[in-house]
Amino acid sequence: MAVTSRPFPSLASRLKAALLARLDPGLAIPVEAEKNAGILSRSLNFLTTAILGLLEPLSVAYGNGVAIRNWLYETGRLKTYRPPCPTVCVGNITAGGTGKTPAVILVCQLLREMGRRPALLSRGYGRRERAVRVLTAAELEALGPRQALARFGDEVLTIASHMPDLPIVVSQNRAAAARAACDRFAPDVLVMDDGFGHLRLQRDLDILMFDARSPFANGRLLPRGLLREPVWAIQRAKVAIVSRTDQCTPDQLAATDEAIRLHNPDITLIHSVHRPTGLRRVSDQQLLLLSHLSAKKVLAVCGIARPNSFFATLSELGAVVTGVPFADHHIFTKREVERLVARRQSGGFDFMVTTEKDVPRLLNLSRDEAQKVFALVVQLELIDNGAERLGKSLEHAIKR
Structure with missing residues (x-):
């Protein structure tokens, strides 16, 4: 396709x-020839x-x-601050694009399966205020979509949609968030989202995410490259989850594994894929089978770090895809939404498909048009006994 x-x-x-x-190269967006x-x-x-x-x-x-x-x-x-309960961090060494949000959801789910009571700490990327905020199901229901996005950010709202009863505290100051979470919810384990470089908060386990196709991007530090820290910082991590292993060759995957182990020979290396599980209609949250995409003409809209991966996934699922990429975490204006709706209608597209992280930022959809917009639901699947090995790492880290 x-x-x-x-x-x-x-x-x-x-x-x-x-x-x-x-x-x-993984961030490249195709441009029409002229x-x-x-x-x-x-x-x-x-x-x-x-x-x-x-x-x-x-x-x-x-x-x-x-x-x-x-x-x-x-x-x-x-x-530094040491919370009263064990802390697990899921983070990146590069600036985004590894598929970290599904990994955070998976870690919280695994902890619950182990009988633990996790609370999530997040900086709330893209939110428009700095106060420490606690997200509860009641508050989320009381807030309008625009207020919720400004207060918590799209990543937090995506996680909350999968785990509505998960306690979430949002603040750039992770130590303050940890104190608030422990005082309010008394969790027995904290999960810190995207906090690998936030050294003020001590943690018991660092999990790093890597894209199998380009684990260190161009190998340069920000702003010349995308590395947040030098690659030797991998030494601080105990687990590496390599994502999108199905989108690279065996030789590329072997080279990625070797590059990670070069900087941390003892790291637990886990392979994963982002597995689509369904389509969720934006208007009523109804979940449809992926077969609904087969042979359909789809307008794919996203504001994520790696739009090509999203477009390719839809194409592999049998859709005829026209991709419309925007900047990562882009908040869609009313005019942009109107243009997308007009393009869907005039172009003869069956419907519009976006990512779960983009849904909170599509603020200006009418009720009728939302019936023609679907979010691709994706979960992180650990392969080659990865779930078992991650579970053992979590168990060892939270014994204190």
Whole structure:
């Protein structure tokens, strides 16, 4: 099945796409061919090379800052907080795109299966306030969609949709969030979402997510690359979950495993795939079978780090896909939603499909149009006894 993309309307958008491709090939967004494409390609290559060259000194400064900060924590010059219960962190060493949110959901589910009472700590990426917030089912029901997004962010709302009774505390200050969670809910284990570099909060287990196709992106630190910390920081982790192993060759997967073990030979390495399980209609949350996609003409809309993976998945499920990518965590304006609806109607598309993380950001859908919009439900599946090995790592970490 063919996957097409919308043309970028401006040179700035095309330059952004070219920069993303240089930071990590997996982030590349296809652009429709046009006249003078060769000249445009050479011009973009020159501009991206110049911009990345200017970013190199900033990456050096950033790396020095990270090294100093880590040293201050390691030597005790910066204080840390030890929660009264065990803490598990699920994080990235790169800036997004590994499929971490399904992993957080899986870890919380495994802990519950072990008889534990987890509470989740999240920074609430993209939210518009800084106060410590506690998400409960009652509060979520009382808030409107716009208020909920501003207060908690799309990732937290996605997790809450899968585990509505999971206690969630949101704050950039994870130590403050941990105190609030322990005071309010008395959990026996804390799960910290996306906090690998948040050293102020001590943890008993670090789980790192890696994309099998490009575990370290271009191997450079922010902003020249996508690494949040130097690769030797992998030494702090005890478990590595390699995602999207079904989207790379056996040789690529072996190279990724070898690269991770090079920096931490003792790490527990687990392979995983993101497995689609159904389609959820936005209007009434009804869950439909994946066969509903077969031979359907679909307008695929997403604002995630790796849109190509989403489009390819829909195509593999039998849909005829036209992909419309937006920036990661993009909040859709009323005008953009109107244009997407008009395109779906005029283009003869059967329906629109988006990701679960995009649903909270599609704020301006009418009730009628929401009946034609579906979210692809995806869960993280650990393969080769991965669930058993992750369970053992969790059990060992939370014994204290």
